[in-house]
Amino acid sequence: MDIRQLQYLVALAREKHFTRAATACNVTQPTLSGRVRELELELGVPIVKRGQRYQGLTPEGERVLKWAQLILNTWSSMRQELAQLATSDFGLTGRVVLGGIPSALPMIPFLTKAVRALHPHIDFTVMSLSSEEILRGLEDYSVDVGITYLDNESVAGLLTTPLYSERYCLFLPDGHPLAGRASITWKEASALPLGLLTPNMQNRRIIDRAFRTANCRPDPALETNSVINLCSNVRLMGLASIMPHYILDILGNDPGLKAVPLLEPEVSHSVGLVTVDRDPLAPLVRAFRDATASFSEQGLS
Numbered sequence: 637m638d639i640r641q642l643q644y645l646v647a648l649a650r651e652k653h654f655t656r657a658a659t660a661c662n663v664t665q666p667t668l669s670g671r672v673r674e675l676e677l678e679l680g681v682p683i684v685k686r687g688q689r690y691q692g693l694t695p696e697g698e699r700v701l702k703w704a705q706l707i708l709n710t711w712s713s714m715r716q717e718l719a720q721l722a723t724s725d726f727g728l729t730g731r732v733v734l735g736g737i738p739s740a741l742p743m744i745p746f747l748t749k750a751v752r753a754l755h756p757h758i759d760f761t762v763m764s765l766s767s768e769e770i771l772r773g774l775e776d777y778s779v780d781v782g783i784t785y786l787d788n789e790s791v792a793g794l795l796t797t798p799l800y801s802e803r804y805c806l807f808l809p810d811g812h813p814l815a816g817r818a819s820i821t822w823k824e825a826s827a828l829p830l831g832l833l834t835p836n837m838q839n840r841r842i843i844d845r846a847f848r849t850a851n852c853r854p855d856p857a858l859e860t861n862s863v864i865n866l867c868s869n870v871r872l873m874g875l876a877s878i879m880p881h882y883i884l885d886i887l888g889n890d891p892g893l894k895a896v897p898l899l900e901p902e903v904s905h906s907v908g909l910v911t912v913d914r915d916p917l918a919p920l921v922r923a924f925r926d927a928t929a930s931f932s933e934q935g936l937s
Contacts, residue, residue, distance in 0.1 A: 645700065648668065732761070735763050735783070740907055744762055751927045764862070777912075796909070797909040807867070807893055829874075832858075850901065881897070
């Protein structure tokens with residue numbers, strides 16, 4: 637058994653296609669298929685369901701995949717730490733895959749800025765994911781660090797670091813009759829033409845729960861998985877939307893938008909960093925956790 641065999645298996649499970657997996661690994665399809673077959677023979681279990689095309693993994697293959705993901709993650713962490721020791725004057729290097737819930741994406745640059753201030757040679761891949769996708773990504777090691785809700789989703793068994801508290805406002809186009817109000821109730825908001833995040837998003841489930849608490853149920857005129865798209869539709873289509881209170885500050889106090897606090901009920905949820913609980917932590921993950929120490933809603937110093 638060697639690392640490449642495990643890499644080929646993980647790529648095959650991710651791509652669900654032999655040729656695409658081979659391309660991702662920069663090898664030919666026969667090479668990838670042959671190395672996976674060698675792994676099956678060595679372990680003495682069938683890993684891939686056999687057929688004309690990829691049909692999935694066997695139950696034994698699913699267990700092998702879990703171990704392969706863990707081994708590859710540990711191998712990568714070891715290489716990061718050894719590279720850091722060998723190039724201590726240069727600093728920590730590598731790429732971190734960061735998954736964030738859509739409502740938190742505007743805040744992530746504050747965090748990546750803080751990491752870069754400490755480690756200038758770390759690069760990032762930032763993806764917009766639902767809270768469930770973040771948890772699945774951490775489980776299969778396709779995500780290194782997640783930014784998600786800490787008090788509204790099961791994060792048991794993960795290392796968590798609170799970052800900020802998310803409160804909610806009704807966003808309106810400038811000039812809307814309600815734009816000058818000091819506050820608006822959820823029941824009042826439910827009667828407006830709303831643009832909201834899609835139902836698979838945890839933010840949307842929080843909003844729906846607040847509406848149920850207020851004994852009302854809105855009928856959204858638009859649904860999207862993008863906060864930026866929501867802002868654009870408020871400004872250009874005249875819709876109202878419900879988003880975290882900090883969005884307007886992040887966008888530079890857009891004169892075309894007004895944010896009015898929502899009350900009755902008053903809703904607040906903790907958002908934070910989540911990582912796999914393991915010892916030792918991968919150096920890149922540890923760098924992110926260290927950088928959160930100076931986080932505040934005004935940004936990272």
